[in-house]
Amino acid sequence: MPQQVRAVVAHAKGEPVSVETIVVPDPGPGEAVVAVQACGVCHTDLHYREGGINDEFPFLLGHEAAGVVEAVGDGVSEVAPGDYVVLNWRAVCGKCRACAKGKPWYCFATHNATQKMTLPSGQELSPALGIGAFAEKTLVHAGQCTKVNPAARPQAAGLLGCGVMAGLGAAINTGQIGRGESIAVIGCGGVGDAAIAGAALAGASTIIAVDVDPTKLEWAKGFGATHTVNARDTDPVEAIKDLTGGNGADVVVDAVGRPETFTQAFYARDLAGTAVLVGVPTPEMTVELPLIEIFGRGGATKSSWYGDCLPSRDFPALIELYLQGRLPLDKFVSEEIGLDAVEEAFHRMERGEVLRSVVVL
Known part of the structure; x- marks a missing residue:
């Protein structure tokens, strides 16, 4: 049944974000619910809050995330409950002209979850980059979940989801x-x-x-x-x-x-x-x-x-390099914060005081 969780929502252009209760539906066909463990605060999230991406408020912010798959919908075979994953915002279709040419990193038909997460009132939320991971749990397309070695700290692993991979x-x-x-x-x-x-x-x-x-x-x-x-x-x-x-x-x-x-x-x-x-x-x-x-x-x-990346190829390989001590992902983590500190993290980012604030759940 649908779950109610805490999440960071941006209601209007330029207004401070707030931590609110949202409703996460059960996963439908091709979808997955992920329990988020950590999510980086990226400049793109600030662009959403400032109306620089589009005006489809309210936004559910956050997208550089790692966590554990909690449930999957019908037809999902690539991940299963219990899998440790990094979320990505370019789930490739495998069918478009770019994918057919063997260049899926250029996929022209990437996809997200079909269902929407909502406020308790029923108002639909627009998840940042189709993810929305400043939340205890989020609903994504299963193709947005990339399995990686669970030995990697989620605070570091999640950063591959956007800026570091780019x-x-x-x-x-x-x-x-x-x-x-x-x-x-x-x-x-x-x-x-x-x-x-x-x-x-x-x-x-x-x-x-x-x-x-x-x-x-x-x-x-x-x-x-x-x-x-x-x-x-x-x-x-x-x-x-x-x-x-x-x-x-x-x-x-x-x-x-x-x-x-x-x-x-x-x-x-x-x-x-x-x-x-x-x-x-x-x-x-x-x-x-x-x-x-x-x-x-x-x-x-x-x-x-997105760094012309193919998540299924690049994320697991980069996580292994991190675990070998050859890729210093931990150095990007300037601070670890809670959901209620995201607004101040935006200000520290604007002042150039941090590389990445990371929300830990």
Whole structure:
């Protein structure tokens, strides 16, 4: 029967979130109910609260989560009650033209649970990224559940559900950084530091962190940055070239998503290098580049969707690297908090005081 649990709800644009009782229905065909153990506080959740995604209030926030499957609906075979899972927001369909081409990480028909969680009044909630995991329990499509090794701490494992995977994947999957190559990462928040950690994991020899905040540059060193550039004090394009023999980096990741940072990424890459946009711009932003420069520099400019990840492939492998001590997921966890501290965690995020606050349930 439907369950009532505590959860974080955003009712209106810009208003503080509140912890309320919500109703989680029994899972229907293809669905699963997950008991959430931990969920990271991501900037995307703040975008939802600020109306930056859409205006389908009220929102059930939270999406970087790990937990245990409690129940499944008819036709579910990929997970079973008791499975320890990381939730993902791109459950691939296996049938669209991208999946048919063998590129399911580009799936054009990802799906979520059909049923809606509600307030006790019956008002439907819009779950953030189809998940809604600032909650004791949540309803998702079974394809959004990826089984991983239960030895991994949920506070760390859940971070693969969004920001950390986006950054790691931007460097490894989209940028395809390789051993002995150079990479620059512009913006050293959670996504940027994950790109730095991914580059270190892949064996990059020169890893340049770029930011305007000295504290964030220090954090970047802890994830493997070999050099740092304070873009407030110096031209980052020239600094990156100076650190790469005058050539520019093989891969440059823009983890900010602004016209000026993308332009810097474009010009800071080597000839035939790759510029990767993983920071999310707002709809009104535009960028203008001389067409002759695009032609003459060769290489590639790419956008990275969720780090071009395939959760069923990437999550278990990355969890094993974490358990081996080769991927420092714990370093992303700045603090552990309860559901009632999410609003203040948003403010700490805005002030740049944390990489990730993690709600522990």
